[in-house]
Amino acid sequence: MQQILLKNSEPERVRALHQLGILNTNTSEYFDAVTRLAMELFGVDGAYISLLDSDRQWLKSTVGFCPPNTEREQTFCNYTIQQASVLVIEDTLLDARFADNPMVTGPQAVRFYAGAPLITVDGYAIGALCVIDRQPRSLNAAEKGKLTRLASLVMAHITLGRAVGHVDAVSGIPNKYQLFEDLTTQARLYPQQRRVLADIAMPDAAKSFEIIRVLGAAVYDALVREVGARLIRLFEGRAQVYHLNDARFAILSRDEDTDGFISYLHGLDDALEAPLNGLNIPMALNSFGGIVVFELCQNAAQDAPRKAAAAINHAMVNQQRWSLYSDAEDEKQQRAFRLLNDVRHSIAQGHFELFYQPKHELNKGACLSAEALLRWNHAELGPVSPAEFIPLVEKTALIGPLTHWVIRTAIRQLGEWHAAGNQIKVAINLSAYNFAEPDIVERLAATCREFNVDPRYVEIECTEGMWMEGPGILKALHGIRDLGMSLALDDFGTGYSNFAYLQKVPATVVKVDQSLIRNVDANPRDQRIVRSLIGLARELDYQVVAEGVETEQSLGLIRAWGCDIAQGYHFAKPLNATAFLAHAIQHRESHAAITL
16 A cells, blocks of 8 residues: 555645545534544544645544644644554654644644544545644554554545445446536646536437336436446546436546547447447437537636536537537527526516507508517517527426416407507417417406407417317317407418318418518519418418518519418518507508408
């Protein structure tokens, strides 16, 4: 053991100490019990457990009179950790190393010291279990053996504590807490050096769920252990492997050759995707990886894992094998998280507003209806485009409360218009999530009653698709029609567009998507598609609405093909409630009435 210790460099020893994660923890009853036992067993004035960092001594437990936390160079233990056996100083005044030491010449007047090094399983001396006295003493071989065994108990407790808090229970691999501590330590030992941190999801979340559902949790855990073992083999000598959670692992490179390590990562695709043979069923797993190159600094322990997570999330969203961290992409993800986090608060604080896109009847030019469009004026970020926040919200349960706010706001506005003699009809967009809510029909009906609005003046828009064929969804759609509300299929012509399934859906309106209308005046292919869609929809008794009308030429074409209603910038941009009403009144003929 002596030879092993002498070969260890000081940075490696300090790193071993920091990896244990005990410097910044409080003492424990176990440590205190050991120091009390040592004091009683040896009949001395004091006992303590010390840990030696790069520049100072930390006391984890003390009993009796003991030295304070102090600079390492002034400690007895600084010499203890340089050997594998007990260091005994029978009389400090007779030892040239300590005769002038403040702990000897000062008020404490330490005359006797004995310390047994605390040695890790890898052979690093991180501190010592010590006994001290105010008078000279000696220790025989048996007493040295007792002190050594007590030090082993202390080290075993430290190791156990690390295993419980710093190793994943399933894989036995160091976890995210150990990664944090390793990054903190390396930042202290190797400041400004560059490293690579890579997150690997293997299997991905969808596959993980399928494995658990079909094969069970025990099989899944065995699979995760096999993945961990494979990663350890692949990165042996090159990087440290960590098990972050479930099937996500992190890989931390060991040196500054970041380009070489990234090249090595990209060369592992075949090895990572090779079937796992440890289970009864050979299984090939897809995996995704996120890579970040970073500098060891004070914030590395927080920033590097977050950036690696941002990179792997980008890889999974875009179905890429590897994704290198991008500041721009990270800022985008942080902004998305910020927006989602602020939705409820913005609803409560009135930061959302409805604008209204005028819809004009093509036979008379009257404006008797509108589409309600959501706008968000964020308190700090300013106006946020619907193209940005709506796709985010639609992927979460936040679409529920946000749509409920839209429903109430739009129908309340209808009630105010109608009470003033303006019989406007408004279209409200709902998502697939909303139609799956069991009380959506009852809520729509109750809101109309609350604001004294005839349901015939409410149109519900939804994007066509296979999701509409579910029995629960179809029941909701028919329930909405039974209220007297019309039902419009939005973005028609770009998605599912299966007229056979449309026979099951009680829609009354189809809205030809703006991507087909925007250039219809100049694109012969779009002209053929739009003309055919309008003709077929009319044959099936749908009212046809064209969105995205921007030119007089486009308007003339769709009017000639039989389109009923149009909306777009040719008529007006989306308007707030006051401006829309003025627009509608301006374009309303005195004899116009809504044909339902």
